[in-house]
Amino acid sequence: MKRGFSLLELCVSLGILSFVLLGIFGVFELGQSSFHFASLRQGLQSEARVAFYALGNDLRHSSFVTVTTVPRTVSVILPRQESRGNQTLDRDGLCTAGVENWESPGAIDIHSGFPNFDSFVVYYGTSEPEGRLIRQVVRPALVGPYPNAEFSLVNSMHDNPLANSSRVGVTRTLSKRLLSFRARRDNDSRLVVVLLRLRGMGGAKPGTGARADETFELTLKTYPENTYPRV
Amino acid sequence: MLAVGLLGLILLSVIALFHSLLASTSKSNDMTVATAMAQQRLNELVTQQPSYRATYGQDFPTDVLGQAVYAHDSQSTSTFYSQARPELLKDDGPAFGRTYYLEVQVFWNTPDANQVAANRHQQGAQSVKAGRVVYVPGS
Structure with a gap:
């Protein structure tokens, strides 16, 4: 005679099955959060590298004299850090001056012998809590040796980059996860530092389950190679 | 029981796999920071070289510098140490100058600055190097 399962056997097997399922879903969740954190880290790293490369390239091709920095701090309440209240963050501005076409007859001022700077590459952090790092090429109508009477770095640092009153060229958002951007000129070493x-909001941290954020920072120290006289 | 045991083993392996995935991204971030730091230190040493002779009495300072950097976690910083190692390749005398192979090593995850270039289980080498041949003109 075929015998069925007793209630006790069913309960035990269901209990074992639920433990197994708990384990499987636990690992699934762990995998999901690990993947999320891994891609967040990689994303922050690649954004920082892109900005780092662009900044380094522009600074290297400039002269220390024509590099301008503007210190600016913003007081913001960061998402998911509301309990800490207002935090003061650096969102500075930095600009290098350049000449669009060195082969043009008007590239050099015939009276002074200095370049007629006609394009300025501006980097700045916007003032929103989750800031953006903007790179914008500004082409003022007035062209001439440095400093340019029409161009102002402070007036070029808008949260909406297209609100710039000067003629603007290529505008790129290098990062949408900017925490702070600090730019300084070191007059002794003639390095631009x-x-x-960058800050990215992560989900539940694998293992602990607590919600955690990731922060990634890079420091750039560049000597503008067109600086004269050289140190 | 055998099936449950096998399943448990598989789950453990998957956990270990994800753990190593996180560890690898963490190391990748550390290496990016360290590589950038080594390059910056090298740039600084090369551009500032003329001032070192008066300050340090040698062409390049070799002291270990530590810097706390946010490399991944927002709650804590990691300390990265950098040290310059100038290797004299050619000395043409005080009138002509010296040629060095200047190497900067950056290392991290060490308990103190004296324990250079630590290796850690399942992490491998925790240091990077950047180097350049530098000519220091004579006086």
């Missing part, structure tokens, strides 16, 4: 800090 830039600290870039």
Whole structure:
């Protein structure tokens, strides 16, 4: 005679099955959060590298005299850090001056012998809590040796980059997860020092389950190679 | 029981796999920071070289510098140490100058600055190097 399962056997097997399922879903969740954190880290790293490369390239091709920095701090309440209240963050501005076409007859001022700077590459952090790092090429109508009477770095640092009153060229958002951007000129060493800090909001941290954020920072120290006289 | 045991083993392996995935991204971030730091230190040493002779009495300072950097976690910083190692390749005398192979090593995850270039289980080498041949003109 065929015998069925007793209630006790069913309960035990269902209990074992639920433990197994709990384990499987636990690992699934762990995998999901690990993947999320891994891609968040990689994303922050690649954004920082892109900004780092662009900044380094522009700074290297400029002269220390024509590099301008503007310190600016913003007081913001960061998402998911509301309990800490207002935090003061650096969102500076930095600009290098350049000449669009060196072969043009008007590239050099015939009276002074200095370049007629006609394009300015501006980097700045916007003032929103989750800031953006903007790179914008500004082409003022007035062209001439440095400093340019029409161009102002402070007036070029808009949260909406297209609100710039000067003629603008290529505008790129290098990062949408900017925490702080600090740019300083060191007059002794003639190095331009830039600290870039990005922040990404992560999900539950694998293992602990607590919600955690990731911060990634890089420091750039560049000597503008066109500086004269050289140190 | 055998099936449950096998399933348990598989789950453990998957956990270990994800753990190593996180560890690898963490190391990748550390290496990016360290590589950038080594390059910056090298740039700084090369551009500032003329001032070192008066300050340090040698062409390049070799002291270990530590810097706390946010490399991944927002709650804590990691300390990265950098040290320059100039290797004299050619000395043409005080009138002509010296040629160095200047190497900067950056290392991290060490308890103190004296324990250079630590290796850690399942992490491998925790240091990077950047180097350049530098000519220091004579006086």
